[in-house]
Amino acid sequence: MDAIVKTFPNAEKEEKATEKRARPSREEAEAAVRTLLLWAGDDPDREGLIETPQRVVKAYREMFAGYDMDPQEVLARTFEEVAGYEDMVLVKDISFHSHCEHHMVPIIGKAHVAYLPDKRVLGLSKIARVVDIFAQRLQTQEAMTAQIADAINEALMPRGIAVMIEAEHMCMAMRGIRKQGSTTITTTFTGSYRDDPTEQARFISMVRNGNAA
Numbered sequence: 001m002d003a004i005v006k007t008f009p010n011a012e013k014e015e016k017a018t019e020k021r022a023r024p025s026r027e028e029a030e031a032a033v034r035t036l037l038l039w040a041g042d043d044p045d046r047e048g049l050i051e052t053p054q055r056v057v058k059a060y061r062e063m064f065a066g067y068d069m070d071p072q073e074v075l076a077r078t079f080e081e082v083a084g085y086e087d088m089v090l091v092k093d094i095s096f097h098s099h100c101e102h103h104m105v106p107i108i109g110k111a112h113v114a115y116l117p118d119k120r121v122l123g124l125s126k127i128a129r130v131v132d133i134f135a136q137r138l139q140t141q142e143a144m145t146a147q148i149a150d151a152i153n154e155a156l157m158p159r160g161i162a163v164m165i166e167a168e169h170m171c172m173a174m175r176g177i178r179k180q181g182s183t184t185i186t187t188t189f190t191g192s193y194r195d196d197p198t199e200q201a202r203f204i205s206m207v208r209n210g211n212a213a
């Protein structure tokens with residue numbers, strides 16, 4: 001507990017500050033894009049760029065739509081009639097696009113999400129929707145992995161959750177260190193996936209080979 005307090009001394013204050021911070025208007029956001037075009041060294045008044053601020057702001061609304069969505073709303077509906085099925089449910093290769101919070105450039109990857117039901121199950125598409133909600137925010141891969149597990153845990157309280165994300169960070173490929181094709185892998189395991197090495201190994205094997213062998 002102490003460590004948490006020391007690591008995030010201002011977490012609560014920051015959360016409140018974010019709540020209070022008003023969103024700028026569309027016009028203000030477009031003006032900011034115009035400033036960036038000038039900063040890049042181009043002429044925002046030339047024909048090809050004249051509508052670019054509007055387009056960028058529209059694209060941002062779409063790419064960052066996750067801020068206006070509540071994962072718990074998406075996960076609210078669960079089903080019990082599954083004929084007593086209680087083994088792993090794994091949705092793998094969920095492709096996503098996100099943006100890193102350090103450079104605001106794309107993170108492109110795949111998420112694999114599994115849980116061990118405790119009577120109730122989720123609609124399969126809802127798992128992919130939750131991945132998208134968190135992907136459509138500024139992210140670190142670690143945070144996104146933990147957030148997906150947390151949201152499913154809160155909604156479903158299953159016996160265990162396993163989340164693996166494999167992604168390429170364009171901030172490492174297009175700039176900076178410029179290493180193309182490197183993949184970062186992050187995992188979060190809860191419940192039986194955390195405590196039982198066999199369950200964990202079965203998840204990894206099914207993600208890797210498509211079977212539990």
Ligand SMILES: Nc1nc2c(ncn2[C@@H]2O[C@H](COP(=O)(O)OP(=O)(O)OP(=O)(O)O)[C@@H](O)[C@H]2O)c(=O)[nH]1
Nearest residue numbers: 100101102103139140141142169171172175176177
């Ligand atoms: N842990 C983690 N790091 C990330 C993620 N996305 C980007 N980064 C890293 O965030 C770090 C930011 O480092 P800084 O030194 O503050 O920024 P920088 O000067 O742009 O760093 P370089 O990328 O090394 O040029 C970089 O090492 C990035 O690779 C992520 O999802 N998780």
Ligand SMILES: [Zn+2]
Nearest residue numbers: 100102103171
């Ligand atoms: Zn980055």
